[in-house]
Amino acid sequence: MQLTGAEIVVKCLQEENVEYVFGYPGGSVLYIYDEFFKQDKFKHVLVRHEQAAVHAADAYSRSSSKVGVCMVTSGPGVTNAVTGIATAHMDSIPLVIISGQVPTHYIGQDAFQECDTVGITRPCVKHNFLVKDVKDLAVTIKKAFYIAQSGRPGPVLVDIPKDVTTHKCEFEYPKTISMRSYTPGVKCHSGQVKKALQLLLAAKRPMIYTGGGVILSDTSDQLIKLARDLGFPVTNTLMGLGGYPSTDKQFVGMLGMHGTYEANMAMHYCDVLVAIGARFDDRVIGNPVDFGSVQRKIIHIDIDPSSIAKRVDVDVPIVGNLPEVLGELQALLDEQKSKPDAEALASWWKQIDEWRSRKSLKYKQGKDIIMPQYVIEKLYEVTGGDAFVTSDVGQHQMWAAQYYKFDKPRRWINSGGLGTMGVGLPYAMGVRFANPEATVACVTGEASIQMNIQELSTAKQFHLPIKIINLNNRYLGMVRQWQQMFHGDRHAESYVNALPDFVKLAEAYGHVGMLIERPSDVEPALREAFTKHKNDLVFMDFITDQTANVYPMIAAGKGLSDMILAEDL
Amino acid sequence: MRHIISILLENEAGALSRVSGLFSARAFNIESLTVAATEDPSLSRMTIVSSGSDSVIEQITKQLNKLIDVVKVVDLSEAPHVERELMLVKVRATGKDREEMKRIADIFRGRIVDVTESSYVIELTGDCSKLDAFLEVIEHSLVLETVRTGVCGIGRGDRILKV
Numbered sequence: 001m002q003l004t005g006a007e008i009v010v011k012c013l014q015e016e017n018v019e020y021v022f023g024y025p026g027g028s029v030l031y032i033y034d035e036f037f038k039q040d041k042f043k044h045v046l047v048r049h050e051q052a053a054v055h056a057a058d059a060y061s062r063s064s065s066k067v068g069v070c071m072v073t074s075g076p077g078v079t080n081a082v083t084g085i086a087t088a089h090m091d092s093i094p095l096v097i098i099s100g101q102v103p104t105h106y107i108g109q110d111a112f113q114e115c116d117t118v119g120i121t122r123p124c125v126k127h128n129f130l131v132k133d134v135k136d137l138a139v140t141i142k143k144a145f146y147i148a149q150s151g152r153p154g155p156v157l158v159d160i161p162k163d164v165t166t167h168k169c170e171f172e173y174p175k176t177i178s179m180r181s182y183t184p185g186v187k188c189h190s191g192q193v194k195k196a197l198q199l200l201l202a203a204k205r206p207m208i209y210t211g212g213g214v215i216l217s218d219t220s221d222q223l224i225k226l227a228r229d230l231g232f233p234v235t236n237t238l239m240g241l242g243g244y245p246s247t248d249k250q251f252v253g254m255l256g257m258h259g260t261y262e263a264n265m266a267m268h269y270c271d272v273l274v275a276i277g278a279r280f281d282d283r284v285i286g287n288p289v290d291f292g293s294v295q296r297k298i299i300h301i302d303i304d305p306s307s308i309a310k311r312v313d314v315d316v317p318i319v320g321n322l323p324e325v326l327g328e329l330q331a332l333l334d335e336q337k338s339k340p341d342a343e344a345l346a347s348w349w350k351q352i353d354e355w356r357s358r359k360s361l362k363y364k365q366g367k368d369i370i371m372p373q374y375v376i377e378k379l380y381e382v383t384g385g386d387a388f389v390t391s392d393v394g395q396h397q398m399w400a401a402q403y404y405k406f407d408k409p410r411r412w413i414n415s416g417g418l419g420t421m422g423v424g425l426p427y428a429m430g431v432r433f434a435n436p437e438a439t440v441a442c443v444t445g446e447a448s449i450q451m452n453i454q455e456l457s458t459a460k461q462f463h464l465p466i467k468i469i470n471l472n473n474r475y476l477g478m479v480r481q482w483q484q485m486f487h488g489d490r491h492a493e494s495y496v497n498a499l500p501d502f503v504k505l506a507e508a509y510g511h512v513g514m515l516i517e518r519p520s521d522v523e524p525a526l527r528e529a530f531t532k533h534k535n536d537l538v539f540m541d542f543i544t545d546q547t548a549n550v551y552p553m554i555a556a557g558k559g560l561s562d563m564i565l566a567e568d569l
Numbered sequence: 570m571r572h573i574i575s576i577l578l579e580n581e582a583g584a585l586s587r588v589s590g591l592f593s594a595r596a597f598n599i600e601s602l603t604v605a606a607t608e609d610p611s612l613s614r615m616t617i618v619s620s621g622s623d624s625v626i627e628q629i630t631k632q633l634n635k636l637i638d639v640v641k642v643v644d645l646s647e648a649p650h651v652e653r654e655l656m657l658v659k660v661r662a663t664g665k666d667r668e669e670m671k672r673i674a675d676i677f678r679g680r681i682v683d684v685t686e687s688s689y690v691i692e693l694t695g696d697c698s699k700l701d702a703f704l705e706v707i708e709h710s711l712v713l714e715t716v717r718t719g720v721c722g723i724g725r726g727d728r729i730l731k732v
Binding site: 119122126130179180181305306 | 583590624628631635637638639
């Protein structure tokens, strides 16, 4: 049967078992929206700004492992979406973004709401397509879903001119796709896996360092088994939290710029390091020259060859899919007679426990002013550690990462790579769509939340009972912290003036607002929000200490062992 | 070090900008870039001359391979290869310079492909250093215009870059 391009788009999304499309209509996508209207297999979530559509689709994916789908119109629809796409790209999140384009015969003529979508998004997508012929539409959408979720995942954009959505052709959705230029399913090198195991078994001071790859490939269980069998310490990156249970005794905390003392010291002084789905970025190892000044063997397992040997030299590179590589490593370990050197391991743990005893995350909660760390600790208690927690970007993000102990993967949703302020609320929406029964908390600050505050309206429309934990210190806290430490304490533009009354604002959108100013009110307020107002969106405005800083800290460009601890100050 | 990287990629709109965009986005260096369709019109072959440390060149080849449109990548300079570039030079050719210019072109096995009363266009093929040497030798003030294609290259013997 002959279908129009718009009908084909809908059929393809149905074939891919899409549940939700996050989007915003406009001129170029009107025919597609008209077809949305006529079907009920998937639902459309109308956001209030295209950026939020992409963030919501992104979090839908992060919290479920399915592909997130969004739809935007041409021109400003696309440019608004770019921040969301770049955010997903930096964290390797599989998305399919469908954008409208002006009709093919208008392209290049500066038509109304025209922009070079493929050109603008090229550097921040895994791949993109412009479909000029309706006959290519179905196969292109199939390719988009295939590319987005295979190999190292990422966002894929399909740009569809308006006339293509009205043209007709025979519809057939391809069952499989094969592309000569894209063959992501490489088998890992068994010889390298053997070498890796030998290194691990011979280690005196081993360390397991895992990142977002463990989350994305759903290999948390395999990692836990392997780590426990070996008895090695484990650290997670910001993107990897929840990949290994934070409450496990082998977990030494998050590493990096605001990682624990024990995690960074163990990372620095280990003699064999296995990096699993992580990429040694600047916020993780600090200065690569300093990191390289200590002798250690590095095993690096990643699906993306270009992540290996990019910032640090590697002794045993293993390119492959994590489930397969960890499976092979585990099988080899199981049949091995030799075990890790127990004596060496015991003394390594003794050293780590000594580092741990510095208690690098300690802080003081007085009677008068709420400490932000305290709010996160209470949030952890009140939610039983079982909530999905999204965050925005800044100090509150680091505190959430440090003090909410994630035991399960896909529970901690934040923008690690791009560091996009404003993701928190749309992320919480996406999480809730993917997990309709889940408890969802959005940890944010008074600056970040205002970057997508309009989504309070979307949350109302779709009855999303998100709990917003606003750590309100009346500052761009992380900016102020850097200004205090590195710029002579001159607070250039970091004070957030003329703040709205968030309680009234929440109420204006039809939600529940709460103002919490005293430490003794923190826990009761949280309990009230999560029990009495279980089914409401609650905006909790916590007035917190203005001078609190995130510690420990490694200054930008410094080495892992060069940490600033709160107790040193 | 200077490297010649050969790439087979899908002959599709935008493929070139994906490659050039990658180089600018990651601050890789391009000395020259040439591209044209191959005997199989669905494929283009691109030759990029770049320079950088071994680790930079390793990143370049890995990042190129990561592009969805790229089918194959080879660093030609890793083994014996042939490298050629074509240059057209328009020179002033009057009086005694007319004869001198012809003589130098002959020495470099160049051909004069356009002649007027006052100028020649000389066509010259060779590796980069040969073309550079020609420009060094002729009188600079006589050079009116030059255009170079950039390097293309191919492996010697059994080294074949094909799908």
